[in-house]
Amino acid sequence: MHENGASESRSDPTLTLQDLLDGGKRAMASALAGIDRQTRNPDSDNLLDAAYLAPRGQVIGLTGPPGVGKSTLINSLIQHSRANGLTVGVIAVDPSSQVSRGALLGDRVRMRTDPDDQGVFVRSLAARGRLGGLSEIAFAATVLMRAVYDRVIVETVGVGQSEADIASVADTVVLCIQPGSGDSMQFMKAGIMEIPHIAAVTKADAGPAASRALAELKGALGLATPSDPSWDIPCLLVSAAHNKGISELIHHVDRHATHLSQSGGRDRKRHAQAGMWLTGAITAAYGHRGAELLGPSLKLEVGEAPFALEHRLASMLRVVRVEAQT
Numbered sequence: 414m415h416e417n418g419a420s421e422s423r424s425d426p427t428l429t430l431q432d433l434l435d436g437g438k439r440a441m442a443s444a445l446a447g448i449d450r451q452t453r454n455p456d457s458d459n460l461l462d463a464a465y466l467a468p469r470g471q472v473i474g475l476t477g478p479p480g481v482g483k484s485t486l487i488n489s490l491i492q493h494s495r496a497n498g499l500t501v502g503v504i505a506v507d508p509s510s511q512v513s514r515g516a517l518l519g520d521r522v523r524m525r526t527d528p529d530d531q532g533v534f535v536r537s538l539a540a541r542g543r544l545g546g547l548s549e550i551a552f553a554a555t556v557l558m559r560a561v562y563d564r565v566i567v568e569t570v571g572v573g574q575s576e577a578d579i580a581s582v583a584d585t586v587v588l589c590i591q592p593g594s595g596d597s598m599q600f601m602k603a604g605i606m607e608i609p610h611i612a613a614v615t616k617a618d619a620g621p622a623a624s625r626a627l628a629e630l631k632g633a634l635g636l637a638t639p640s641d642p643s644w645d646i647p648c649l650l651v652s653a654a655h656n657k658g659i660s661e662l663i664h665h666v667d668r669h670a671t672h673l674s675q676s677g678g679r680d681r682k683r684h685a686q687a688g689m690w691l692t693g694a695i696t697a698a699y700g701h702r703g704a705e706l707l708g709p710s711l712k713l714e715v716g717e718a719p720f721a722l723e724h725r726l727a728s729m730l731r732v733v734r735v736e737a738q739t
Contacts, residue, residue, distance in 0.1 A: 427456055430463040433561055437531040441502075441561065445536055448553045455724070461553055462718035464560035465687065470502070471670045472559050474583025476569045476605075481589045482615040482653060483568050489653040491526060491533055493663055494564050500532040502558035504551060505568045506539075534562065552690045553720070555582045580608045580640070581686050584679055585669045587611045587662070590630060592622035606637035610644060611665050617650035617657050624650075644672055688713040694723050699730050706733060 428447075433440050447457050473490075475483045487503060494501045526533045538551060551567065558565040569579050579586055588609035612634060614626045631648050639646060647665045651658035673679035691713050696704050704711055707726055713719050 428460055430460060430467060430560060433460070433464070433557065438534050441534050441557065442536075444557055445554055448550050448557075449538065455721070458721040458724050461556055461720040465556050465718040465720065468556075468559050468683070469561065470500075470559045470563045470565050471666070472555055472565045472567060472582060472584045473666055474567045474569070474579040474586045475589060476579045476586060476609075477589030477615075478591075481591045483589055485653040486589065486613075486615065486651065486659075487566055487568060489656065489659045490564075490566060490663065493659055495530070495532055499563040500561070501534075502562035502565045503533075503535040503568070504554050504558065504565065505535065505537045506551060506570045534558070551578075552582050552686065581689055584673060584682060585610050585666055587613060587666070589613050589615050590626060591615050592619040592626040606633050607640055609634075609646060610641065610669050611662065612646055612648045613651045613658070613662060614649070615651055615653070617652040618655050641678065643676065644669065684713065684715055687719040691719045691723050691726075695726055695730070698727060703730050706730065 428436075428440060428444050433444055436443075444457075444460065448461070475487065477483055484505070487505075491501050491503070526535060536554065538554060555565060555567060567579065567582055586609045588605065588611070590612075592614060612630050614623050614630060617623045619626075627648060627650055634646055634648065649658050649661055649665070651662055653659065670679075673682070692704060692711060695707065695711060699706075707729070710726060710729070713722065
C-alpha cells in the first residue's frame with residue numbers, strides 16, 4: 414500500500430480529527446495505516462466517529478471493468494479539481510496478492526501527482542478477495558477522507574460485474590464502459606445499471622465505436638430501475654487522453670451533489686451506508702446469529718456515528734459468548 418509512492422507511515426492511535434486536518438498527508442497516512450492493520454481501539458473509534466459526524470467532501474465512486482481507463486480518468490479529475498482550488502483524496506482498491514494479501518498496485522503508477530502537494534492524497538487498498546469491488550476497510554477510509562478533502566474519489570478494483578459495493582460508500586457513482594466491449598449489456602444482466610448516477614463511455618476518440626457504445630449504454634440504462642427516480646442519469650463520451658468531456662463530467666458530478674443537498678438525499682444515503690456497514694461488521698464477526706441476538710440494539714439512530722457503537726455491540730456479544738461457554 415502506498416500514498417503517492419511514499420513508504421507507509423506508522424499508525425498513531427492518538428490522532429484526533431484536528432490532527433488529521435492540520436497534519437497533511439503524513440497524518441492521513443498514519444490514520445489509514447491504523448485501520449488497515451485492523452488495530453482499531455477506543456481512540457481510533459473516536460477519530461472515525463468524529464470524522465463521520467463532520468463530513469466535508471463529496472464522495473465520487475468510479476466503477477467499471479479492467480482496462481476501461483478509470484485511473485487515467487482520475488488523473489484528469491485530480492488536475493481539474495486542483496486547478497479550481499479543491500483538495501482531493503483518492504482511494505484506489507487493487508487486486509490482492511494471494512501470498513501477502515497486500516495490494517498489487519497495477520495501474521496505480523498512472524496516477525501521477527506532486528508529492529509536495531498537500532492537497533492531493535492517493536491511497537491504495539487491497540481488495541483481499543472481496544468480490545464487490547471494494548476493500549473491507551473502504552468505508553472507514555472514505556469516512557476519514559471525506560472529513561478532510563473537498564472531493565474523495567473511490568476507484569473499485571475493476572472485477573467486471575461484481576461492482577455493486579461502490580454504492581455503499583459513494584454519494585455519486587460514475588459507471589465507465591469502453592467502446593466495443595459489450596460491457597453495457599453485461600452490466601445490464603448483472604443489475605449494475607441500477608447503481609450509477611452518471612454513465613460515461615471512455616476512450617471517446619474511438620469514433621463510431623464510441624458512439625455505438627453510447628447508444629447501447631443509453632438503451633441499457635433505459636431498461637434498468639434507477640436507484641433515484643428523481644434523477645435523470647446523464648450519459649456522455651469522455652477521453653482523458655484528449656481532455657474531452659472532462660468538464661462535462663465534472664459539471665454533472667456537481668449537479669448531482671446539488672441535487673443530493675437540496676433533496677436531503679446525501680444525509681439519508683450516508684446514514685443508510687453507515688447502517689449497512691454496522692450490520693455487515695457485526696455479521697462478519699459473529700454471524701447472522703450474533704446479529705439476531707442483538708435484535709433492536711443493532712440499529713443506528715439518525716445522527717449517531719457507527720464505529721464506537723459497533724465496538725460496544727461486539728463487546729456485548731463477546732460477553733454472551735463467554736457466558737454460553739461457562
